[in-house]
Amino acid sequence: MNIEVTFDPFVFSLDAVKEACYRFLDKCSPCIELRDGKIICQLQFDPAVTESSIPAVIANLRIEVLDQELRKKLKAETEPLRNVILAHAFSKTGLIADE
Numbered sequence: 001m002n003i004e005v006t007f008d009p010f011v012f013s014l015d016a017v018k019e020a021c022y023r024f025l026d027k028c029s030p031c032i033e034l035r036d037g038k039i040i041c042q043l044q045f046d047p048a049v050t051e052s053s054i055p056a057v058i059a060n061l062r063i064e065v066l067d068q069e070l071r072k073k074l075k076a077e078t079e080p081l082r083n084v085i086l087a088h089a090f091s092k093t094g095l096i097a098d099e
Contacts, residue, residue: 001051005058007039012069014039020064027057 007017014032017039021030027049031042041061045054 001045001054003043003045003054003058005041005043005061007041007065009034009037009039012039012065013072016068016072017041017065019068020061023064024057024061 014034017032021032021041024030024043026046028043028045031044033040033042043058043061045057049057
């Protein structure tokens, strides 16, 4: 069974959609494309997935896309602080010579 799931690229990045789809490869195989200004995921479900469980899988995919998008945003926002912490941690190891 094939189902089309659409995402707005102004809300979700293509990378977030790809990463979310990757987590569902055990249930379906995605074909992702940009069409008419939207991110379209054509999902072909594994025969082991029952028709009655497909709505739940799609709902969980949408949740996962949101989760991946928020993870990307949080990572970008905290990157400068993480770099300072890492630089400080490595400065105490003697791996970096003092000038």
